[in-house]
Every structure is written in structure tokens, then in C-alpha cells.
Amino acid sequence: MNKDLSKVRNIGISAHIDSGKTTLTERILFYTNRIHAIHEVRGKDGVGATMDSMELERERGITIQSAATHCTWKNIDINIIDTPGHVDFTVEVERALRVLDGAVLILDSVAGVQSQSITVNRQMTRYNVPRIAFINKCDRTGANPYKVTGMLRDKLDLNAHLVQMPIGLEANLQGMVDLILMKAVYFDGDNGENIRMEEIPAEMADEAAERREALLEEVSMYSEELMEALLEGSDNIDPALIYSAIRRGTIDLEFTPVMMGSAYKNKGVQLLLEAVELFLPSPTDITNNALDLNDGEKEFAVTNNPEDPLIMLAFKLEDGRYGQLTYVRTYQGELHKGDTVINSRTGKKVRVGRLCRMHSDEMEEIDECGSGDIVALFGVDCASGDTFTTEGINVSMTSMHIPEPVISLAIVPADNKAQVNMSKALNRFTKEDPTFKTFVDHETGETIISGMGELHLEVYIERMKREYQAEVAVGAPQVAYRETISQHADFNYTHKKQTGGSGQFGRVAGFMEPMEEGDYEFVDKIVGGSIPREFISSCDKGFQKSMIKGALCGAPIVGVRCTVNDGSFHAVDSSDVAFQLASAGAFREGYMKAKPTIMEPIMKVAVEVPSEFQGPVMGSINQRRGMIIGTNEDGSYSVIEAEVPLSEMFGYSTNLRSLTQGKAEFTMEFANFKPVPKSVGDELIKKYEEERKNG
Amino acid sequence: MGSQLNEKAPLHALDISASTQDPSIGLVIARAGLGKTAILVQFALDNMLQGNKVLHVAIGAGVEKTRTWYEDLLRTINGEDIEEIPGIMKQRMIMTFQESSFSKALLAERFNDLVDQDIFSPDCLIIDDYDFENCSRSDLEELIAFIKERNLQMAWFSATSHREDDRKSASGVPAPCNEIEDLFNNVLFISPAEKEITLDILKSDSSKVKVGTSLHLDPSTMLIKKG
Numbered sequence: 018m019n020k021d022l023s024k025v026r027n028i029g030i031s032a033h034i035d036s037g038k039t040t041l042t043e044r045i046l047f048y049t050n051r052i053h054a055i056h057e058v059r060g061k062d063g064v065g066a067t068m069d070s071m072e073l074e075r076e077r078g079i080t081i082q083s084a085a086t087h088c089t090w091k092n093i094d095i096n097i098i099d100t101p102g103h104v105d106f107t108v109e110v111e112r113a114l115r116v117l118d119g120a121v122l123i124l125d126s127v128a129g130v131q132s133q134s135i136t137v138n139r140q141m142t143r144y145n146v147p148r149i150a151f152i153n154k155c156d157r158t159g160a161n162p163y164k165v166t167g168m169l170r171d172k173l174d175l176n177a178h179l180v181q182m183p184i185g186l187e188a189n190l191q192g193m194v195d196l197i198l199m200k201a202v203y204f205d206g207d208n209g210e211n212i213r214m215e216e217i218p219a220e221m222a223d224e225a226a227e228r229r230e231a232l233l234e235e236v237s238m239y240s241e242e243l244m245e246a247l248l249e250g251s252d253n254i255d256p257a258l259i260y261s262a263i264r265r266g267t268i269d270l271e272f273t274p275v276m277m278g279s280a281y282k283n284k285g286v287q288l289l290l291e292a293v294e295l296f297l298p299s300p301t302d303i304t305n306n307a308l309d310l311n312d313g314e315k316e317f318a319v320t321n322n323p324e325d326p327l328i329m330l331a332f333k334l335e336d337g338r339y340g341q342l343t344y345v346r347t348y349q350g351e352l353h354k355g356d357t358v359i360n361s362r363t364g365k366k367v368r369v370g371r372l373c374r375m376h377s378d379e380m381e382e383i384d385e386c387g388s389g390d391i392v393a394l395f396g397v398d399c400a401s402g403d404t405f406t407t408e409g410i411n412v413s414m415t416s417m418h419i420p421e422p423v424i425s426l427a428i429v430p431a432d433n434k435a436q437v438n439m440s441k442a443l444n445r446f447t448k449e450d451p452t453f454k455t456f457v458d459h460e461t462g463e464t465i466i467s468g469m470g471e472l473h474l475e476v477y478i479e480r481m482k483r484e485y486q487a488e489v490a491v492g493a494p495q496v497a498y499r500e501t502i503s504q505h506a507d508f509n510y511t512h513k514k515q516t517g518g519s520g521q522f523g524r525v526a527g528f529m530e531p532m533e534e535g536d537y538e539f540v541d542k543i544v545g546g547s548i549p550r551e552f553i554s555s556c557d558k559g560f561q562k563s564m565i566k567g568a569l570c571g572a573p574i575v576g577v578r579c580t581v582n583d584g585s586f587h588a589v590d591s592s593d594v595a596f597q598l599a600s601a602g603a604f605r606e607g608y609m610k611a612k613p614t615i616m617e618p619i620m621k622v623a624v625e626v627p628s629e630f631q632g633p634v635m636g637s638i639n640q641r642r643g644m645i646i647g648t649n650e651d652g653s654y655s656v657i658e659a660e661v662p663l664s665e666m667f668g669y670s671t672n673l674r675s676l677t678q679g680k681a682e683f684t685m686e687f688a689n690f691k692p693v694p695k696s697v698g699d700e701l702i703k704k705y706e707e708e709r710k711n712g
Numbered sequence: 713m714g715s716q717l718n719e720k721a722p723l724h725a726l727d728i729s730a731s732t733q734d735p736s737i738g739l740v741i742a743r744a745g746l747g748k749t750a751i752l753v754q755f756a757l758d759n760m761l762q763g764n765k766v767l768h769v770a771i772g773a774g775v776e777k778t779r780t781w782y783e784d785l786l787r788t789i790n791g792e793d794i795e796e797i798p799g800i801m802k803q804r805m806i807m808t809f810q811e812s813s814f815s816k817a818l819l820a821e822r823f824n825d826l827v828d829q830d831i832f833s834p835d836c837l838i839i840d841d842y843d844f845e846n847c848s849r850s851d852l853e854e855l856i857a858f859i860k861e862r863n864l865q866m867a868w869f870s871a872t873s874h875r876e877d878d879r880k881s882a883s884g885v886p887a888p889c890n891e892i893e894d895l896f897n898n899v900l901f902i903s904p905a906e907k908e909i910t911l912d913i914l915k916s917d918s919s920k921v922k923v924g925t926s927l928h929l930d931p932s933t934m935l936i937k938k939g
């Protein structure tokens with residue numbers, strides 16, 4: 018199988034809620050001939066869009082699953098990867114961004130850049146995803162694609178330029194001028210399926226010429242050939258030259274072409290598809306890196322070569338109408354039906370019995386897949402984020418580092434049946450999503466779930482009820498604090514016990530110090546056998562156990578490097594247990610001298626609010642110990658960006674609603690851990706002391 | 713905090729550290745793309761490092777872009793990561809406005825919101841890319857009166873001049889500020905020269921500074937060139 022990878026596009030479509038992502042996706046699938054009727058979103062026929070396969074998503078109006086849908090536009094294979102809209106789903110978002118090569122950012126022609134557009138754009142920048150902007154809803158009253166393009170530049174810092182011009186706007190939207198071909202484009206037929214190209218209306222010709230001139234000047238930066246051609250005048254330039262310049266700028270993340278239309282009125286969607294082909298990268302246009310697990314996770318570029326060993330990332334698990342499906346993207350090598358592959362995380366071999374390509378309305382069984390492909394595998398047991406390879410290489414597409422949860426809550430099943438179902442559900446969810454964790458608190462016997470935000474947990478609780486019929490009572494959400502140390506401290510501790518028969522003896526000396534990256538490190542500097550070899554790992558274990566619960570507020574300790582450089586032992590009384598206990602004692606001793614502090618999760622918050630409410634909203638953020646980073650105001654709307662401790666964000670949506678008559682929206686995303694102020698720390702310490710006294 | 717900006721930063725040659733009585737009102741003027749924002753951000757950073765609070769108003773730019781200026785500048789000229797300096801992020805707030813929506817009245821309203829609710833009390837104000845072309849003298853007078861009334865220690869504006877407009881005031885301040893230079897007690901003019909940037913001191917309120925001095929800056933760092 019030797020496929021032309023230049024004809025493959027793996028794309029995501031991202032938007033602020035209600036900008037028309039579902040509608041646009043539906044239209045794309047219609048024009049690419051896979052859906053035979055257009056359904057209104059949340060429409061009368063109740064069929065709904067194909068992408069939002071989960072009931073729950075539809076109800077909340079958010080897209081959680083990142084299924085991949087395959088379609089064909091002319092001779093281009095397009096895989097649409099559904100990017101989760103909500104940032105609480107950190108790992109899911111990141112994984113979706115990982116497997117796509119380019120993206121379409123949808124904006125509402127009236128509202129423009131909204132709070133979620135900012136967050137999504139930030140994530141795409143972080144993952145170097147080239148993007149096209151599509152200004153949707155140009156049929157709405159107040160539509161202004163020029164203004165929105167300005168917002169893309171000002172608010173998102175994108176070098177955004179229109180490659181089209183609207184012909185009529187609002188209710189009078191007729192079509193658009195293609196500034197590259199210099200033609201007017203109209204969409205005829207019941208569903209806009211017949212494209213009609215005409216001369217540009219006379220009254221628009223001058224403006225169109227001016228805009229084209231400006232566009233060409235801008236994009237000539239990315240192509241010397243185009244720059245030279247421009248010197249001869251801009252009239253007879255080969256469009257291919259312009260396309261390749263825009264493509265270069267877009268792929269290098271220096272330029273963002275802006276398209277427009279109305280998904281609802283069937284205008285402009287096909288041109289967007291053309292743009293996906295023309296401007297967004299194919300799998301070979303960008304570098305994807307894998308991590309060499311035999312060489313300290315060192316990055317190397319995958320080859321896309323079908324002859325090379327297989328590298329394939331499982332980015333999504335789905336329990337759907339077809340049973341368990343694992344969505345994978347292939348980065349090099351080939352996979353054939355019946356092949357055996359290795360899961361690089363577990364080392365286990367798995368035979369792939371069936372593979373298929375998911376179209377919007379059907380599943381197509383296929384015999385093989387290769388580089389750049391996105392397909393689904395049947396009956397493969399794995400977790401989301403696992404990498405599959407053929408024998409002989411040991412690589413992973415994703416780092417094994419998973420962000421620690423920032424919030425947790427207790428769940429209690431309603432009855433026995435719920436108990437059984439709850440376990441099933443939890444088992445499933447933790448496989449799908451590594452940031453969702455669960456454990457039983459040994460002190461209370463309660464089941465605790467933890468994750469990346471309030472909504473993240475809420476969605477899983479709903480899924481438990483709906484998909485698994487597990488009714489559970491839910492406790493109040495708790496912020497996941499951390500403890501850490503702020504300075505170097507020495508320790509030297511002797512554990513000695515003489516009761517009856519054999520005693521326990523061990524002495525551990527050394528120091529602990531803060532470390533910036535990573536949670537824990539153990540350094541063995543023992544010389545001359547003052548602690549025998551076989552007990553070194555006991556010291557390591559002793560420290561690690563001490564870090565599970567900090568002495569200040571019972572939170573896990575992170576960011577500590579422990580070095581042992583001295584000790585003593587007893588020929589008879591020293592043992593594994595004795596050295597573990599000695600290390601635990603040493604840790605306790607050092608910890609309190611190392612200026613321990615409590616840290617709390619800080620969230621990056623963006624609130625979008627009508628300007629008249631800006632004052633009260635800033636006040637509300639301030640009251641929540643938030644730090645306002647900046648505000649952006651464009652007449653009627655303001656976006657306030659701030660960093661706020663997660664513990665202060667509970668109930669914020671209710672607060673915001675009442676402050677703004679329901680006219681504000683906010684999004685938040687985990688930013689980092691920061692030390693708590695003294696008053697908050699004291700409070701937490703007091704609470705923990707009381708708990709221990711009573712518990 | 714007590715640390716300071718790289719000693720080659722031109723502001724050290726200008727003696728414009730927050731004055732005690734009257735606020736000092738400054739202007740940086742240049743054609744587009746010569747580094748006005750960089751000079752303003754240097755002033756702001758220096759103030760922040762000294763423990764003063766800076767309100768950075770950017771007209772026509774976004775929050776993210778403005779933040780990046782601070783990060784990049786501090787990294788290039790001081791080799792420091794702004795996020796790593798304890799407490800410094802609390803010394804700055806960024807307010808960005810779309811060109812058409814900015815006015816003195818709106819700024820005053822926002823400013824008062826911040827101060828009255830005890831959210832942020834600026835000592836220093838930066839107004840980057842104030843629209844001198846479309847604002848009248850009285851608009852500016854009102855704005856400056858407001859700055860004085862709120863007891864700010866200093867305020868710096870930037871203005872964009874244009875190649876094709878060669879009007880100039882007696883002390884050499886180009887259009888669009890040629891007729892309002894009397895409202896400022898410090899005026900700096902940036903112009904390109906071969907492989908360097910020239911910063912001319914057209915006006916100064918310090919007795920230590922000689923008006924008419926030209927500083928030669930390295931365009932990649934906006935620091936005074938060695939030698």
C-alpha cells in the first residue's frame with residue numbers, strides 16, 4: 018500500500034459553544050457525500066448531528082467525545098477529529114491536538130472572539146497547530162467579518178487576513194468574492210450544493226482589487242517567487258503561486274487565512290473544504306515527534322515511511338454501538354488485519370483482528386492502514402494514550418507524565434446494584450482518561466474520584482447514571498492541595514527498638530532539598546557501606562511513603578530530592594523495615610526544618626462580559642483572591658483574564674450569573690500550583706489538626 | 713524588590729525614575745515598528761522592579777501580545793524569567809482597548825473601579841499607541857488632568873508619526889504631536905540609522921539630562937550600544 022500522503026488531512030474543528038461547530042461539521046459531511054440529508058442541530062427530526070454521538074453531550078451542548086470521522090473531498094482524504102470543547106478535559110484536548118495536523122477555528126460573525134476561542138487558540142499555539150479561521154453565521158444581524166478579523170489579530174495575536182469578501186451580509190448574504198481567483202462565488206440549489214462562479218459585482222470591484230493587493234503584499238513574505246511576480250504587477254499572477262505562499266505562511270504558523278460563510282444557510286462550506294486542502298498541512302508537512310523509551314524519552318521525528326516499524330497512538334476509546342473501539346493514528350509503518358502489535362506501556366502483545374474506518378453514517382471494514390491514517394480497532398485492550406509498535410522498537414508517542422488532579426470528591430453508591438455498576442463505570446473511565454482517577458480512602462472507606470475540574474467530574478457522574486445506571490450520592494468537591502519544601506535541610510535519624518526478641522536498628526543521614534521539576538528523586542551517596550546495599554532501596558521506600566501525606570495538612574508532598582550520604586547498621590537488628598522506619602523518621606525531621614509550605618491549584622480564568630458589568634466582575638475576581646492579568650475591551654464587550662485559586666472558584670457560575678443578569682460566561686483551565694497565603698495555610702493546618710484529633 | 717533593569721537600558725540615561733512631586737508626563741514618538749512599545753515596557757519593568765504598580769493601557773493590541781512584550785524584554789535584557797520573580801506579576805495590570813472604544817471617560821471609569829474596589833492602585837501609567845491623530849488637544853488635556861488628579865507618579869504615552877508628514881515643532885517634535893508638545897515634560901524620538909536605532913532626547917524635566925542628546929541603541933535589544 019503506497020498512499021500519497023500529500024492527499025491526507027487530519028483536522029480538528031474548534032469553536033466557542035454555539036458558534037456552529039456541529040452545524041458546520043454536518044454540512045461538511047453532507048458535501049463530502051456521506052450524509053444524505055441535512056439535519057438541523059437539535060432539530061425537529063430528532064436525528065441530530067452525527068458527530069455528537071453522546072446523548073449527554075447534546076443535552077449540555079458540549080462535545081466531549083473525540084471520535085474521528087473520515088470523509089473524502091474530491092481526491093482528498095479528510096479525517097475530522099472531534100476536539101472536546103471544554104478545557105476541563107485537559108488530556109482529551111491535548112490528545113486530540115496531538116493527532117491532528119491542522120485545524121479550523123470557527124468564530125461567530127457577531128460575537129467574534131469569545132472566551133473559549135481564546136483558550137482553544139492558546140492550546141493550538143501550544144501544540145503548534147496551523148489553523149484557518151472560519152467566520153460563521155454571516156447571515157446573522159450584526160454580522161461583521163472585518164471586525165472579527167481585527168479581533169483575531171488583536172485578541173488572539175494571529176496574523177489573520179481575509180482571503181474572501183462577503184457579497185451582502187446579514188439576511189442579504191449572497192456569497193463571497195474569492196480574492197485569489199477574483200471571482201464572485203454563489204451557492205445554488207436547496208442545499209447550496211451547486212457552486213456558481215461569476216464576475217465580481219461592478220460596485221465591489223474596486224474594493225476587492227484593493228483587498229487583494231493588500232493580501233498579496235502580506236503573503237508575498239512567504240514566497241520569493243510571488244514577491245518577484247508581484248514586481249511585474251498583480252493582475253496575472255498564477256493562483257497556484259498565491260496558494261503556496263499562503264500555505265507556507267499557515268504551516269509555519271505565521272499566517273492565518275480567514276474564510277467566511279454561513280453553515281446554516283449553506284454558504285461557503287465547500288470553499289472552506291478547498292482551503293483545508295490548499296492551506297492546511299498533510300502528515301508529511303509537519304514533524305511529529307515520538308519518544309525513545311530506551312533513551313530517556315529522547316524525542317525523534319517519526320518517518321511516515323511504510324517500510325519502517327509501526328508506531329501508532331491510541332488516542333480515544335469508545336464504548337459504542339459497535340462494542341469497544343480504539344481510535345488510533347499511525348505515524349509510520351503499516352498495520353494489516355491479523356497483525357500482532359506491542360503495547361509499549363505494558364509490553365503486552367495484542368492481535369488486531371479487525372480494523373475499520375468510521376464514516377459519519379457507517380463503518381467500513383478495511384484490511385490495512387498506514388502512516389497518517391486514523392482508524393478504529395476492534396477488541397483491543399488498552400488505555401487511551403497507549404502507543405503500539407512492532408517488535409524491536411521501544412517508543413511512545415506521549416510522555417508518561419500525566420498532570421495531577423486538582424479536585425476530588427467522594428461518591429457513595431445508592432445500593433448494591435449501583436455499587437457494582439459504579440465499579441464497572443469507574444474501571445472504564447480511568448482507562449479512557451488518565452486524568453480521571455479513583456481510589457478508596459482507607460480512613461473513611463469512601464470512594465474518591467478526582468480530576469481536572471468541577472465539570473470534568475460532573476460529566477463522569479452523569480455518565481455513571483446514564484450509561485451504567487449507577488446512582489451515586491456526591492460529596493462536596495475538595496481542592497487537591499500539595500505540600501512542598503522551600504529550603505535545604507539536613508537529617509540524621511536513628512531508629513532503634515528493643516522489644517523482646519530481635520530488635521530494629523537503622524540510622525539514616527543526609528539532606529533534602531527542593532527540586533523544580535518532578536515530584537521526587539532519591540540520590541544514593543553512600544560510600545563505604547555505612548548502609549548496606551540491600552537496604553538502600555528501603556530508604557527510598559521510606560521516603561516515598563512519607564510523601565503520601567504531608568505533615569501540614571495531609572496533602573501529598575511534591576518537589577523533594579532526598580540524598581542519603583551516611584548511616585549505620587547493626588549486623589542482626591537491621592532490616593528492610595528498620596531502614597524504612599529510619600528513613601521515615603529522617604524525613605519527618607528534615608521536613609519541618611525545610612520550611613514546608615502548602616500549595617494550591619491556580620486556574621487561568623477568562624470571563625467574557627458586557628462592558629457595563631466589568632467593574633463588578635473584576636470585584637468578584639478580586640474577592641476570590643484572583644489576580645487580574647488584563648482586560649480587553651471593544652466597546653460592548655470585555656474579556657477579563659485572571660488567575661484564581663481553584664478553591665475560590667466553587668459556585669462562581671452562580672455568582673457571575675447574579676452579578677451580570679446571566680450575561681457573562683467564563684472558562685477556566687489549570688495553570689499551576691502556587692503557595693497559599695499564610696492565612697489560608699493556617700486555616701488548612703488547623704483543620705487538619707482537628708481532623709486528626711477527632712478521627 | 714530593589715533589583716533593577718539592565719544598566720544599558722536607555723532609561724538610566726534619562727533620569728526619569730518616578731519623581732516626587734508633580735507627575736512626569738512623557739512621550740515616546742516614532743514611526744511604526746521602531747520599538748516604541750519596547751521603550752515603554754522598559755520603563756514599566758523598571759518601575760515594577762522597584763516595587764511600583766504599573767497600569768499598562770494598550771490601544772489596539774491584545775492582553776496576550778502585551779504580556780509577551782514584558783516576558784521577552786525581561787528575558788533578553790535581564791536574562792530573567794518574569795514569572796519567576798516573586799510578586800512581580802501583581803505589580804502590573806494590562807488594559808487593552810479597541811481603538812474606537814478608548815476614551816478618557818472610559819479609562820477614568822475603569823481606573824476608579826480598580827482603585828475604589830481596592831483591586832489595583834497604579835503608581836505609573838503607560839498608554840501605548842494613543843491616537844493623537846484623532847484626538848483633540850482638549851481630550852489630551854483632560855486625560856493629563858486626570859492623571860494629575862489621581863496622584864500618579866508618572867505617565868508615558870507613545871505616538872506614531874508618519875514618514876509623509878514632515879511637520880515639526882520648534883524643539884523637533886514631529887506630527888501628530890508637534891502642537892501639543894508643551895503638555896509633556898519628557899519627549900523622546902526614535903529614528904532608524906544604519907544598523908542601529910537613535911533615541912533623541914527632545915525634552916526632559918531633569919537638570920541632569922542634556923536636551924538634544926542622542927543615544928544609540930541596538931535594535932535587537934533596545935539597549936545602549938557599547939562604546
Ligand SMILES: Nc1nc2c(ncn2[C@@H]2O[C@H](COP(=O)(O)OP(=O)(O)O)[C@@H](O)[C@H]2O)c(=O)[nH]1
Binds near residue numbers: 058078278282
Ligand atoms: N444564523 C445562523 N445560525 C447558525 C449558523 N450555524 C449554526 N447556527 C445555529 O447556531 C446554533 C448552534 O449551532 P451548533 O452547530 O449546535 O453550534 P456548536 O455548539 O458550536 O456545535 C444552532 O441553533 C444552529 O442552528 C449560521 O451559519 N447562521
